[in-house]
Amino acid sequence: MSRKVTKAIFPVAGLGTRFLPATKSIPKEIMTLVDRPLIQYAIDEARAAGIEEFIFVTSRGKGALEDYFDHAHELEATLKRGGKNDLLDILRGTNMDSGAIAYVRQHKAMGLGHAVWCARRLVPENESVAVILTDDVIMGEPPCLQQMIEAHGETGGTMVATMEVPMEKTKSYGVLDVAEDMGAIVKAKGLVEKPKENPPSNLAVIGRYILAPTVLQNLNKLREGAGGEIQLTDAIADEIVEGREVFGLRFRGQRYDCGSKAGFLQATVAFGLERDELRDEFLDYLNEVVSMQRAAE
Ligand code: G1P
Numbered sequence: 191m192s193r194k195v196t197k198a199i200f201p202v203a204g205l206g207t208r209f210l211p212a213t214k215s216i217p218k219e220i221m222t223l224v225d226r227p228l229i230q231y232a233i234d235e236a237r238a239a240g241i242e243e244f245i246f247v248t249s250r251g252k253g254a255l256e257d258y259f260d261h262a263h264e265l266e267a268t269l270k271r272g273g274k275n276d277l278l279d280i281l282r283g284t285n286m287d288s289g290a291i292a293y294v295r296q297h298k299a300m301g302l303g304h305a306v307w308c309a310r311r312l313v314p315e316n317e318s319v320a321v322i323l324t325d326d327v328i329m330g331e332p333p334c335l336q337q338m339i340e341a342h343g344e345t346g347g348t349m350v351a352t353m354e355v356p357m358e359k360t361k362s363y364g365v366l367d368v369a370e371d372m373g374a375i376v377k378a379k380g381l382v383e384k385p386k387e388n389p390p391s392n393l394a395v396i397g398r399y400i401l402a403p404t405v406l407q408n409l410n411k412l413r414e415g416a417g418g419e420i421q422l423t424d425a426i427a428d429e430i431v432e433g434r435e436v437f438g439l440r441f442r443g444q445r446y447d448c449g450s451k452a453g454f455l456q457a458t459v460a461f462g463l464e465r466d467e468l469r470d471e472f473l474d475y476l477n478e479v480v481s482m483q484r485a486a487e
Pocket residue numbers: 302323326362363364365383384394395396397422423449
Protein backbone atom coordinates (compact mmCIF):
# COMPACT_ATOMS: atom_id res chain seq x y z
CA MET A 191 0.00 0.00 0.00
CA SER A 192 1.39 3.37 -1.02
CA ARG A 193 1.48 6.02 1.69
CA LYS A 194 1.43 8.79 -0.88
CA VAL A 195 -1.80 10.75 -0.64
CA THR A 196 -2.81 12.57 -3.81
CA LYS A 197 -6.60 12.58 -3.60
CA ALA A 198 -8.89 14.45 -1.25
CA ILE A 199 -12.62 14.21 -0.66
CA PHE A 200 -14.57 17.36 0.19
CA PRO A 201 -18.01 16.57 1.58
CA VAL A 202 -19.97 19.68 0.56
CA ALA A 203 -23.51 18.34 0.34
CA GLY A 204 -24.77 19.90 3.60
CA LEU A 205 -27.69 22.31 3.49
CA GLY A 206 -26.04 24.92 5.69
CA THR A 207 -29.27 25.64 7.54
CA ARG A 208 -27.38 27.37 10.36
CA PHE A 209 -26.65 30.18 7.92
CA LEU A 210 -30.14 30.75 6.59
CA PRO A 211 -31.24 32.94 4.90
CA ALA A 212 -27.79 33.34 3.25
CA THR A 213 -27.74 29.67 2.27
CA LYS A 214 -31.17 29.89 0.68
CA SER A 215 -29.48 30.69 -2.62
CA ILE A 216 -25.74 30.20 -2.09
CA PRO A 217 -23.91 27.10 -0.89
CA LYS A 218 -22.34 27.73 2.50
CA GLU A 219 -18.94 26.78 1.10
CA ILE A 220 -19.12 29.93 -1.05
CA MET A 221 -19.51 32.17 1.99
CA THR A 222 -16.44 34.33 2.31
CA LEU A 223 -13.86 35.05 4.96
CA VAL A 224 -12.64 38.53 3.92
CA ASP A 225 -12.71 37.90 0.15
CA ARG A 226 -12.18 34.18 -0.28
CA PRO A 227 -14.86 31.51 -0.13
CA LEU A 228 -14.48 28.82 2.51
CA ILE A 229 -13.92 26.25 -0.23
CA GLN A 230 -10.89 28.18 -1.48
CA TYR A 231 -9.21 27.90 1.92
CA ALA A 232 -9.78 24.14 1.85
CA ILE A 233 -8.49 23.76 -1.71
CA ASP A 234 -5.39 25.85 -0.99
CA GLU A 235 -4.63 23.71 2.04
CA ALA A 236 -5.04 20.53 0.00
CA ARG A 237 -2.81 21.81 -2.79
CA ALA A 238 -0.11 22.84 -0.32
CA ALA A 239 -0.17 19.25 0.95
CA GLY A 240 0.42 17.84 -2.55
CA ILE A 241 -3.17 16.85 -3.36
CA GLU A 242 -3.73 16.61 -7.12
CA GLU A 243 -7.26 15.24 -7.39
CA PHE A 244 -10.23 16.85 -5.71
CA ILE A 245 -13.44 14.93 -5.19
CA PHE A 246 -16.50 16.94 -4.24
CA VAL A 247 -19.50 15.21 -2.77
CA THR A 248 -22.29 17.62 -3.61
CA SER A 249 -26.07 17.73 -3.62
CA ARG A 250 -28.89 19.73 -5.16
CA GLY A 251 -28.44 23.49 -5.10
CA LYS A 252 -24.64 23.43 -5.20
CA GLY A 253 -24.31 24.67 -8.80
CA ALA A 254 -22.54 27.88 -7.74
CA LEU A 255 -19.85 25.78 -6.12
CA GLU A 256 -19.21 23.84 -9.33
CA ASP A 257 -19.14 27.07 -11.37
CA TYR A 258 -16.67 28.64 -8.97
CA PHE A 259 -13.90 26.40 -10.26
CA ASP A 260 -14.50 27.10 -13.94
CA HIS A 261 -12.02 29.40 -15.63
CA ALA A 262 -13.64 32.85 -15.93
CA HIS A 263 -12.38 33.57 -19.47
CA GLU A 264 -14.31 36.81 -20.03
CA LEU A 265 -13.34 38.23 -16.69
CA GLU A 266 -9.71 37.26 -17.25
CA ALA A 267 -9.72 38.94 -20.67
CA THR A 268 -11.23 42.14 -19.24
CA LEU A 269 -8.68 42.30 -16.44
CA LYS A 270 -5.88 41.63 -18.90
CA ARG A 271 -7.04 44.40 -21.22
CA GLY A 272 -7.21 46.77 -18.26
CA GLY A 273 -3.68 45.82 -17.15
CA LYS A 274 -5.05 44.66 -13.77
CA ASN A 275 -2.36 42.05 -13.28
CA ASP A 276 -2.68 41.76 -9.51
CA LEU A 277 -6.38 40.89 -9.80
CA LEU A 278 -5.60 38.56 -12.69
CA ASP A 279 -3.13 36.70 -10.47
CA ILE A 280 -5.74 36.33 -7.73
CA LEU A 281 -8.24 34.98 -10.23
CA ARG A 282 -5.78 32.60 -11.85
CA GLY A 283 -4.83 31.27 -8.44
CA THR A 284 -8.34 29.80 -8.21
CA ASN A 285 -8.18 27.99 -11.56
CA MET A 286 -8.09 24.22 -11.47
CA ASP A 287 -6.73 21.95 -14.18
CA SER A 288 -9.28 20.26 -16.38
CA GLY A 289 -10.00 16.83 -14.99
CA ALA A 290 -8.55 17.59 -11.54
CA ILE A 291 -12.00 17.94 -10.01
CA ALA A 292 -14.67 15.27 -9.89
CA TYR A 293 -18.18 15.68 -8.54
CA VAL A 294 -20.36 12.96 -7.14
CA ARG A 295 -23.81 13.50 -5.74
CA GLN A 296 -25.08 12.46 -2.37
CA HIS A 297 -28.77 11.98 -3.01
CA LYS A 298 -29.87 12.01 0.60
CA ALA A 299 -28.34 13.59 3.70
CA MET A 300 -27.37 10.42 5.59
CA GLY A 301 -24.30 11.61 7.45
CA LEU A 302 -20.61 12.31 6.92
CA GLY A 303 -19.71 8.63 6.60
CA HIS A 304 -22.28 8.22 3.87
CA ALA A 305 -21.00 11.32 2.04
CA VAL A 306 -17.44 9.93 2.04
CA TRP A 307 -18.75 6.51 0.95
CA CYS A 308 -20.37 8.18 -2.08
CA ALA A 309 -16.83 8.90 -3.38
CA ARG A 310 -15.64 5.28 -3.01
CA ARG A 311 -15.52 4.47 -6.73
CA LEU A 312 -13.17 7.38 -7.36
CA VAL A 313 -10.51 6.15 -4.95
CA PRO A 314 -8.44 3.12 -6.02
CA GLU A 315 -8.70 0.22 -3.57
CA ASN A 316 -5.09 0.39 -2.37
CA GLU A 317 -4.87 4.18 -1.92
CA SER A 318 -5.18 6.29 1.19
CA VAL A 319 -7.30 9.37 0.74
CA ALA A 320 -7.59 12.69 2.58
CA VAL A 321 -10.88 14.21 3.72
CA ILE A 322 -11.28 17.92 4.40
CA LEU A 323 -14.34 19.42 6.08
CA THR A 324 -14.64 22.98 4.82
CA ASP A 325 -16.40 24.16 8.01
CA ASP A 326 -13.16 23.66 9.91
CA VAL A 327 -10.88 26.44 8.73
CA ILE A 328 -7.39 26.08 10.13
CA MET A 329 -4.75 28.79 10.13
CA GLY A 330 -1.41 27.04 10.42
CA GLU A 331 2.07 26.93 8.96
CA PRO A 332 2.67 24.50 7.41
CA PRO A 333 -1.04 24.02 6.72
CA CYS A 334 -2.73 21.31 8.80
CA LEU A 335 -3.10 18.67 6.06
CA GLN A 336 0.57 18.99 5.17
CA GLN A 337 1.50 18.43 8.82
CA MET A 338 -0.70 15.35 8.77
CA ILE A 339 0.72 13.96 5.55
CA GLU A 340 4.23 14.34 6.95
CA ALA A 341 3.26 12.59 10.19
CA HIS A 342 1.32 9.90 8.32
CA GLY A 343 4.44 9.21 6.25
CA GLU A 344 5.98 8.01 9.55
CA THR A 345 3.00 6.24 11.11
CA GLY A 346 0.91 4.88 8.22
CA GLY A 347 -2.57 3.72 9.22
CA THR A 348 -5.40 6.22 9.53
CA MET A 349 -4.89 9.68 10.95
CA VAL A 350 -7.28 12.36 12.19
CA ALA A 351 -6.52 15.94 13.19
CA THR A 352 -7.17 16.46 16.86
CA MET A 353 -7.22 19.17 19.49
CA GLU A 354 -8.20 19.51 23.12
CA VAL A 355 -11.64 21.00 23.76
CA PRO A 356 -13.39 21.72 27.09
CA MET A 357 -14.94 18.48 28.44
CA GLU A 358 -18.47 19.91 28.17
CA LYS A 359 -17.97 20.50 24.44
CA THR A 360 -16.97 16.92 23.64
CA LYS A 361 -20.59 16.02 22.86
CA SER A 362 -20.30 18.05 19.64
CA TYR A 363 -17.34 16.09 18.29
CA GLY A 364 -15.83 12.75 17.49
CA VAL A 365 -13.66 11.98 20.54
CA LEU A 366 -10.48 9.90 20.82
CA ASP A 367 -9.97 7.16 23.36
CA VAL A 368 -6.23 7.39 23.91
CA ALA A 369 -4.04 4.28 23.98
CA GLU A 370 -0.71 6.08 23.93
CA ASP A 371 0.07 9.78 24.05
CA MET A 372 3.33 10.49 22.29
CA GLY A 373 3.01 14.28 22.36
CA ALA A 374 2.11 15.56 18.92
CA ILE A 375 0.93 12.10 17.86
CA VAL A 376 -1.62 10.12 19.84
CA LYS A 377 -2.46 6.50 19.22
CA ALA A 378 -6.16 5.74 19.62
CA LYS A 379 -7.75 2.63 21.08
CA GLY A 380 -11.21 3.82 20.16
CA LEU A 381 -13.24 6.74 18.81
CA VAL A 382 -16.73 7.81 19.83
CA GLU A 383 -18.94 10.14 17.81
CA LYS A 384 -20.63 12.85 19.88
CA PRO A 385 -20.61 11.04 23.25
CA LYS A 386 -23.66 12.06 25.29
CA GLU A 387 -21.90 11.06 28.50
CA ASN A 388 -18.54 9.76 29.75
CA PRO A 389 -16.34 11.05 26.90
CA PRO A 390 -13.18 8.92 26.77
CA SER A 391 -10.99 12.09 26.65
CA ASN A 392 -11.21 15.74 25.68
CA LEU A 393 -9.31 15.17 22.43
CA ALA A 394 -11.74 16.07 19.66
CA VAL A 395 -11.55 15.04 16.03
CA ILE A 396 -11.20 18.11 13.79
CA GLY A 397 -12.21 17.95 10.13
CA ARG A 398 -9.03 16.63 8.51
CA TYR A 399 -8.52 12.92 7.91
CA ILE A 400 -6.17 10.59 6.10
CA LEU A 401 -8.07 7.37 5.62
CA ALA A 402 -6.52 3.98 5.03
CA PRO A 403 -8.29 2.21 2.11
CA THR A 404 -10.00 -0.16 4.55
CA VAL A 405 -12.00 2.74 6.05
CA LEU A 406 -13.93 3.13 2.79
CA GLN A 407 -14.58 -0.62 2.87
CA ASN A 408 -15.82 -0.36 6.47
CA LEU A 409 -18.31 2.24 5.27
CA ASN A 410 -19.90 -0.40 3.03
CA LYS A 411 -21.72 -1.62 6.14
CA LEU A 412 -23.71 1.65 6.09
CA ARG A 413 -24.33 1.23 9.79
CA GLU A 414 -26.31 3.94 11.54
CA GLY A 415 -24.54 5.64 14.43
CA ALA A 416 -24.98 8.80 16.50
CA GLY A 417 -27.98 10.89 15.46
CA GLY A 418 -29.21 8.04 13.22
CA GLU A 419 -26.52 8.97 10.67
CA ILE A 420 -23.77 6.95 9.04
CA GLN A 421 -20.70 8.22 10.83
CA LEU A 422 -17.15 8.41 9.48
CA THR A 423 -15.94 8.18 13.09
CA ASP A 424 -17.49 4.69 13.41
CA ALA A 425 -15.80 3.45 10.23
CA ILE A 426 -12.48 4.71 11.60
CA ALA A 427 -13.15 3.07 14.99
CA ASP A 428 -13.74 -0.23 13.12
CA GLU A 429 -10.11 -0.08 12.01
CA ILE A 430 -8.98 -0.43 15.61
CA VAL A 431 -11.38 -3.32 16.24
CA GLU A 432 -9.86 -5.06 13.23
CA GLY A 433 -6.33 -4.56 14.53
CA ARG A 434 -5.25 -1.64 12.36
CA GLU A 435 -3.77 1.60 13.67
CA VAL A 436 -5.46 4.98 14.09
CA PHE A 437 -3.59 8.09 15.15
CA GLY A 438 -4.52 11.63 16.08
CA LEU A 439 -2.23 14.54 15.25
CA ARG A 440 -2.28 17.55 17.56
CA PHE A 441 -1.72 19.98 14.72
CA ARG A 442 -0.01 23.32 15.15
CA GLY A 443 -2.41 26.12 14.26
CA GLN A 444 -5.67 27.79 15.09
CA ARG A 445 -8.95 26.16 14.11
CA TYR A 446 -12.12 28.13 13.47
CA ASP A 447 -15.50 26.42 13.51
CA CYS A 448 -17.03 28.14 10.50
CA GLY A 449 -20.07 25.89 10.82
CA SER A 450 -21.18 28.19 13.65
CA LYS A 451 -21.91 31.90 13.44
CA ALA A 452 -19.61 32.79 16.34
CA GLY A 453 -16.77 30.76 14.81
CA PHE A 454 -17.34 32.34 11.42
CA LEU A 455 -17.13 35.83 12.91
CA GLN A 456 -13.97 34.94 14.83
CA ALA A 457 -12.41 33.62 11.63
CA THR A 458 -13.37 36.81 9.81
CA VAL A 459 -11.54 38.87 12.43
CA ALA A 460 -8.50 36.58 12.45
CA PHE A 461 -8.14 36.43 8.66
CA GLY A 462 -8.85 40.16 8.37
CA LEU A 463 -6.00 40.90 10.78
CA GLU A 464 -3.69 38.62 8.76
CA ARG A 465 -3.96 40.94 5.76
CA ASP A 466 -1.27 43.61 5.49
CA GLU A 467 -3.59 45.96 3.61
CA LEU A 468 -6.34 45.73 6.25
CA ARG A 469 -4.58 45.17 9.55
CA ASP A 470 -4.03 48.75 10.81
CA GLU A 471 -7.41 50.14 9.89
CA PHE A 472 -9.23 47.02 11.09
CA LEU A 473 -7.35 46.88 14.39
CA ASP A 474 -8.08 50.55 15.08
CA TYR A 475 -11.74 49.85 14.47
CA LEU A 476 -11.76 46.77 16.72
CA ASN A 477 -10.05 48.68 19.53
CA GLU A 478 -12.60 51.46 19.18
CA VAL A 479 -15.49 49.00 19.35
CA VAL A 480 -14.04 47.30 22.42
CA SER A 481 -13.50 50.61 24.26
CA MET A 482 -17.03 51.73 23.42
CA GLN A 483 -18.43 48.45 24.70
CA ARG A 484 -16.39 48.73 27.91
CA ALA A 485 -17.50 52.33 28.48
CA ALA A 486 -21.12 51.30 28.03
CA GLU A 487 -20.87 48.48 30.62
C1 G1P B 1 -18.08 16.20 12.13
C2 G1P B 1 -17.61 14.82 12.59
C3 G1P B 1 -17.04 14.90 14.01
C4 G1P B 1 -15.95 15.95 14.08
C5 G1P B 1 -16.46 17.30 13.56
C6 G1P B 1 -15.32 18.30 13.47
O1 G1P B 1 -19.20 16.56 12.92
O2 G1P B 1 -18.68 13.91 12.53
O3 G1P B 1 -16.51 13.65 14.38
O4 G1P B 1 -15.49 16.06 15.42
O5 G1P B 1 -17.05 17.17 12.25
O6 G1P B 1 -15.76 19.55 13.06
P1 G1P B 1 -20.20 17.76 12.51
O7 G1P B 1 -19.58 19.01 13.07
O8 G1P B 1 -20.28 17.79 11.04
O9 G1P B 1 -21.49 17.44 13.18
